[in-house]
Amino acid sequence: MLEINKIADPPFQKLILIGEVDASTSIQLDQMMEEVTSEGLVLIDCTHLAYISSAGLGVFNAYFQDAEGSGNKLVLYGLSEKIKSVFELVGLDQFLSIAENEDEAKKLINESSV
Template sequence: MKTFSVTTDTLGEGTILRFNGELDASSSLYADNALEEAIALSSGFVLIDCSQLIYISSAGLGVLLAAFQACNMKEIQLIMVDMQPKIRNVFEILGLDRLIKTADTVEDAMHMVAK
């Protein structure tokens, strides 16, 4: 049984979501709902902590792109934080790293949104 969970915390004017497990077709709706809620509640930024994300499928990438578009419409930043090498590699191959901001740590991401 594949497992996926999201924990959400408020961080100033934004939200941090911690993805844990495998983001694929079976968990993408759950992730999408969590992201939609976070985007609705945030006024400055949404951070996605990927340190515990071990796999992402094309369905998961679609969820992230939809969240990126929703953030752009609301003029808030979306930043992927602490991606595993395998996940980062997928991002870079697809060129998503040029679209969606990434940071190595939550502290780095917070410096990015402070600018």
């Protein structure tokens, strides 16, 4: 089960992920990411993300590359130790923008979009 809440917090679009991202629910995430990444700066709140498999990592990877290419920015934050360890296992934490919390995430976007 995955619930995605979208909140407009100009100039940011914030997605709050609640539940689990696997090969089934990643389709929902993919659609939502396509929508928000076309709208500008994107923050992904992972505080309530309980599980992620490679399908979810792949979606973040794809849109992260798109976002960087088009000048839009994408930052994830609030990852639990368990979720962070999955990013670290494949080494994706080295390539994506990951912040501790929302404030840090906004700062990271502002710095990199200047």
